[in-house]
Amino acid sequence: MDKFKIFLKKYWLTVCIYVALVLLYVYATKSGRANPYLFPEVEAIWAAFSNNQGVMLLNMVSSFKLMIPSILISLAIALILGTILGLTEWLRDALYPIIYAFSVIPSILLSPFALLLAPNFTVASIFLISYGTVWTTLFATITGIMTIDKRYLDKAATLELSGIKLMTKVILPAASPSILAGFVSSLRGTFLMLVYVEMYGTQYGMGFFVKKYSEFGLYDHTWVGFIFMVIILVIVMQLFEMMKKYILKWTI
Amino acid sequence: MDKFKIFLKKYWLTVCIYVALVLLYVYATKSGRANPYLFPEVEAIWAAFSNNQGVMLLNMVSSFKLMIPSILISLAIALILGTILGLTEWLRDALYPIIYAFSVIPSILLSPFALLLAPNFTVASIFLISYGTVWTTLFATITGIMTIDKRYLDKAATLELSGIKLMTKVILPAASPSILAGFVSSLRGTFLMLVYVEMYGTQYGMGFFVKKYSEFGLYDHTWVGFIFMVIILVIVMQLFEMMKKYILKWTI
Amino acid sequence: MDGKNFCRVEWSVNFEYTYIREVSAIHDVKIEGLSFAYKNDNRLILKDISIDVQAGTFVALLGQSGCGKSTFLRLLAGLETATAGTIFLDDRPVSRASLDKGMVFQDYGLFPWMTAGENIMLALKQRFPQQDRKKLKQLALDTLNAVGLDESVYRKLPKELSGGMKQRCAIAQAFGIDPPILLMDEPFGALDAVTRARLQDLVLKLWSQENPKKTVFFVTHDVDEALLLANRIIVFGQSPSNIIYECSIPADQRPTRENQFDNPELLELRNTLIFQINKDVVSRIS
């Protein structure tokens, strides 16, 4: 009860705004002011949801099956490459212009190439998601590692830390505030990519659902997929923020 | 001559890699190992470039006409909203969940909405680019302002700084490292968006060119547009990095 | 420290500058029953402090680390609000930070994103909004000159200056805006002995030549510094802090750097102060 009060005190405005948005939507659709093609009535959306409840969960699972490996791969690449470049100045100098050039390529343009070169669809999808999201984390990692306080490295040297141990115990933790800040941004990008790569090799997926029904012009379904996706993404992001807070609890 | 040597010393590897990439491409296309539809021969690309030199510049100008206002608008929104939220805890608590939810919406899904609701297509394009890129800067601004060293604010208080002056002389400069880091990431996103929104109300544009010819199936043109775009984007990013270095020259 | 190219400037001081004095009144400071606890922490930091300080006094505040000297100064500056009690300047209670309570912090004297000159100009423009830019710029250069820095420093960023030069700029700024009350929180704490000695002389000289003189509150760890500069010394005790000792140094007794250790009365005072500050150390380690 007390917790609820605290919650309400903090979030009453949030709740009000959401309610206001919903009411505005209802008013706009009922009064006929909104374009009925793009903005179907709430009842239609609800009906579409009822008909697709099961599919929604399938979509979520399917999307996660793509997202999780993609995120892990892009994280691994960003960390490994980022660490190497962050620590090795000459290599950084040499590769920066190349990484830079690749980083500005909009990954969605690469889809036919990815399909052509990847052994299967899942790999192609994962490649595209990773490609679209790796850069922010990569650059954040490089910066984070470049700007590690040299005194930590001194301390590590006096403890004779090296190799993997140096990486996991000193370098990555020291750079983690920067890395995680970049990663949040990457994560937001992942969702965007999802909508574009879920077109092949799959019959399910949150992005696929939204995209398919928007192409069909069935906007009641699109809205369902849309709202569902946003809710899931907010939850994922929130979980991630909690994780980030936990990992960075040592910072001030 | 000396400068050239220094350049070469720093970038010989870069040059080598680029040359190797080009040679690899030539080999792959000549030997017939590469798909000839997606990978036209170098001569064809060159011919396409020769025929389109003038258009390329037009494309660039047209893209900048979209990009510059979009970037300015998204920057303005991020700064204003970010400052307000960074400084006002209760408002931040209340609005965060809403901003969060909106931030995960892939902006490209919004294109039909934007097209129907915006007064004209240029505005729609600008809206979509801004929408796609504002979030990273916004969150970076909020964080940057939340973590300003309180002693700067104390100093500002003893100087009786307030209002606009407080903003421009103290708060924004103090938060600028975080803001600019977020902004680089946003900028990268801008290029991605360009490819998707440049079809509205325009006949030119770097993204438009690439997208158009890839839809036309004319990949020699696509490659020209692609390479041109990447070069321009690298230059823009590089200029921006220089600006960032200049603005942040006061940091250690 | 890593390889910055500090610019080294000759230390030739020209104390005479024509400053703009808009506020002629220098205030008495009267503190009544001041208590303070930080909001997020119920522990009382300062408890029931009352003193009267006459206008134009140079007050040194001594006390062990953590006893609340900085907190006391922040209260004077109006950066914190007293939990109980009031601070009066003449008869007006202090309610918020303002330009007539100048503050020189240990570091953070300058905004790092502006050049030294921009920092000083910002303060001057705030203080003298009516004056024209040119005149203010002249004043800025004059005050820089008064602390032994030349025009080249005007265009330097704080990170390009040594610690001592930064502090001199902060002092130049503080004297340029000429606040009737000047609060200094260990302004020389981070400097080496030579620089420190020179800055002590500088502050003393700048303060002395004004008429009427500012009221100064100067926090320090260093008893010798307090003896050299102040004409009133206050020692704070610990947890929660209160004034455990205080004394005045009459004008005719003020030491110079050269004779500081010759006057037996002052040496006596010095020992008393050291004893007062540290008296609980030996008893508290066991």
Add this chain to the structure above:
Amino acid sequence: MDGKNFCRVEWSVNFEYTYIREVSAIHDVKIEGLSFAYKNDNRLILKDISIDVQAGTFVALLGQSGCGKSTFLRLLAGLETATAGTIFLDDRPVSRASLDKGMVFQDYGLFPWMTAGENIMLALKQRFPQQDRKKLKQLALDTLNAVGLDESVYRKLPKELSGGMKQRCAIAQAFGIDPPILLMDEPFGALDAVTRARLQDLVLKLWSQENPKKTVFFVTHDVDEALLLANRIIVFGQSPSNIIYECSIPADQRPTRENQFDNPELLELRNTLIFQINKDVVSRIS
């Protein structure tokens, strides 16, 4: 400082712990013609320093800020490479940082992202890779105990500890890995007087009870600290630094905190040291 909830632990010390001593040899340190300049800066920081330090000596290094004491320590630690000259441990030249040259920094004693316990365990595991975890954990707890911290601190992050507690953990770590050479760079510089005094006693006790004793290099600003702890005192001059004064304190002359100011010989020495350190201050301000 803003409202962290420091955990306050009783200061009850149990000095007796059974440490693991794997390296029995404590080395003589011999420095020959050591000079040093930072790579990005041609200025010579240290110039032609030569000394011999016998195994088991507690050396205090005094000198003004910026004279190169930290640099000297970094060279001893193997974190920097000499521009000229060599440092020998017995007869092996120092080439790189290693576990047998323990270092206690002013801050940065602990990695902030690990708990105090994880910090100590990391060092112990590096030092004693053969020992089993349980034994090491016991050692970690014992050393924490030896510096007056209990088990609850083991699970705390550095930011949850006060400055004094952090330094005690760093000392516990240093004594736990038991390096034959211990380098301490103003380890108590940031602490208040009481904590500082207690840590001085602690280090002295820990060092004294070992047999054979470690060779310690201890950088400090504080002459009294040097006199209390060291049996050899070295004063560095400035720009470029060299040894401008040195002396030994015979075992029978070592002061205690209580009688520190009673022995006239030591008082004499104290004045000499202060004079040596500051001798160029008055001459250099003009």
Add this chain to the structure above:
Amino acid sequence: GCGGNSSNSTPASTPKSTDAAKAAPETSVVRWNYGTSGNVMVTIAEKKGYFKDEGITLEMVPATANADAMALLATGKADVASNAGTSNPLQQIASGVDLTIFGGHMVDGSMPIVARKGTKWNGVQDLIGKKFACNPAYFAFTGAVMDLGYNDPLKAVEWVTYTNYNDALAAVVRGEVDYALMGTGQNYAVKNMKEIDIVAWQGDVMKNYSCCRLVAPTSFVKNNPNTVKGIMKALIRAQRYYEANKNEAITLQAENIKTSTEYVAAYMLNDNYVVSPDPLKNPVIRAWGILDKTGFLNKKAKDINIADHINTDLYKAALDEVTAQYGSEDPEFYKKLQAFYQENNS
């Protein structure tokens, strides 16, 4: 024309059991690409077991974008693509990718041309000088414009390209463009929009424009003639079933692509929706010519004889075999197919 009943279709497999061994497919599993909009003949052929009758199983390989579909063929991730239009496969062939067109999906895809409400349509000439949201690589319009006597159709009409049909639709509503071509799947949405009218159909502009072709790598067709023939046989039977049982087809299709029957009916119950597995050689050659003239083909196209990349024999053989086996069920229908073949492939 609906009104067919299920008894019309015999699940007969007896007559062909004798020559089953002879015509056994070389590859029994065919990896088939189509997009989200589905392929009604394939759906029927699967549901009714026509593929099974030929000893063929299909493995679905979804991917929507045309370039993506072609990439799948190129890398052997799919054997057959059925929904990638006509121009994209032709462009691939022109640039040297060895593909063969051996059949079709839609002859006319019921693709509406829309304009703002009240717009009068007098024919293709209305497009001249107007803004038209349509990819000019879709040769039907450029071809029709050339037929009007314009040498450079790319200049005669202002072609505007949008990423998706919704954007194009919005552009019409907002008056940004005068006309827009919509996809098959947009029929439902377009019919329910108040602001716009369907003024014509793509099929009105160019008859039998050969909407979507069945394509496979030439090597696949060469190495698997029996499989391909089997596919064609199944599809021919599916076409017959489709034409006789449109309502059921609608239900099947709606299930398959997970939409409502109304949605599917919106395009299927439309005279402009014509499906047929016929390879439509003549229209394809016509398309090749148009694409070449409008500059959408690689220079190498000059050295390529497009007829080499169209295989009509397997379809013809399949048609003959099916007619022999099942002709008696619906002679009218098979006669019509033969005529249609003659008309479009000679």
